[in-house]
Amino acid sequence: MRIASIKIDGAEKAAIVAGDGLVLIETVNAAQNKIWSGDLLGLLANGELTELNAWYRNAGRSILDQLEAIPFGSARYAPLFRQPPKIWGIGANYIAKAEQMAVTPPDGEPICFMKPATSLIGPGDAIILPEQSNRVTAEAEIGIVIGATCKHVSEADAMNVIAGFAPTLDMTAQDIHARNPRFLGRAKCFDTFFSFGPHLVTPDECPVGEQWTVETVLNGKSAYKSDSTNMIYSIPFIVSYFSRMMTLQPGDVIMTGTPGSVPLSPNDIVECRIGGFEPLRNPVALA
Structure with missing residues (x-):
């Protein structure tokens, strides 16, 4: 799985790299009834990235193709996350x-x-x-x-x-x-x-x-x-x-x-x- 942070609506939000663009974690949550963190540092700190990757490798990859994606050319990347501990x-x-x-x-x-x-x-x-x-x-x-x-x-x-x-x-x-x-x-x-x-x-x-x-x-x-x-x-x-x-x-x-x-x-x-x-x-x- 590949994941990024993108600048959108005045915030920096985590998104999964899909075939046609980037799908926000919040979009995945709404479609799949999940409560994963919407930022990458949160996914790491809460131990959610492993679960998210397991979902992606199982059925998530194909599900992402059916969800709304931000086109690669329109995405404005942020640092992966702010304030790394070290x-x-x-x-x-x-x-x-x-x-x-x-x-x-x-x-x-x-x-x-x-x-x-x-x-x-x-x-x-x-x-x-x-x-x-x-x-x-x-x-x-x-x-x-x-x-x-x-x-x-x-x-x-x-x-x-x-x-x-x-x-x-x-x-x-x-x-x-x-x-x-x-x-x-x-x-x-x-x-x-x-x-x-x-x-x-x-x-x-x-x-x-x-x-x-x-x-x-x-x-x-x-x-x-x-x-x-x-x-x-x-x-x-x-x-x-x-x-x-x-x-x-x-x-x-x-x-x-x-x-x-x-x-x-x-x-x-x-x-x-x-x-x-x-x-x-x-x-x-x-x-």
Whole structure:
């Protein structure tokens, strides 16, 4: 199942991706006598996404085709949800990227950082270049969305606590970070420095291995492309690693690293393309 948040009637509402467009959860509720949450974070926090996906895989897919849908061309995407409990990132997680940076993370100890919820934007929203920096870069990354409260998760069980995956863009003020490696968190915390969407894709619909490509695209041209087999730390490892440090909660987002970053200038368009996913695109503007 693929699910999005769209801007409609002054609100941001969850909708399932159907054949001809997006069907609001509230439309499904009315037709099927359900009471599922009308926003994606609510679906996650209340443990409803698993039930919704089971309905979709059973009879829901065909039922959606009979319900009123918002055409794809008319939909205005929002971030998948606002106020994630936590936003984490992994650095230098692709072999070629780590070699380019001359970074050798200690065994079992990935580089990691946090972003504030105020850094979050959605598809089509502008990335604002802050006046404090003259070199901002963007990186395309697979985003993990946690679907259950959990701690001390084993790698073998990690996929069971994942609600789904989404394209993300991670922005960094590289000149600030270059002044001192300890400034990594500061370099990544600015408003609009985390983009998230447009679709959350449940694990049962995700590709695997070399079929799961990750691509950073600038102004329509591919700058860096790799696949998930080139990750130093796998998705199950990443979830397990973070769960040993802290309790993970529904709606937590973990970015998994990038094959490469691109410098941003005003009027650029930067994209995260993941094989089999709807691309995430954002324009760039000055503060």
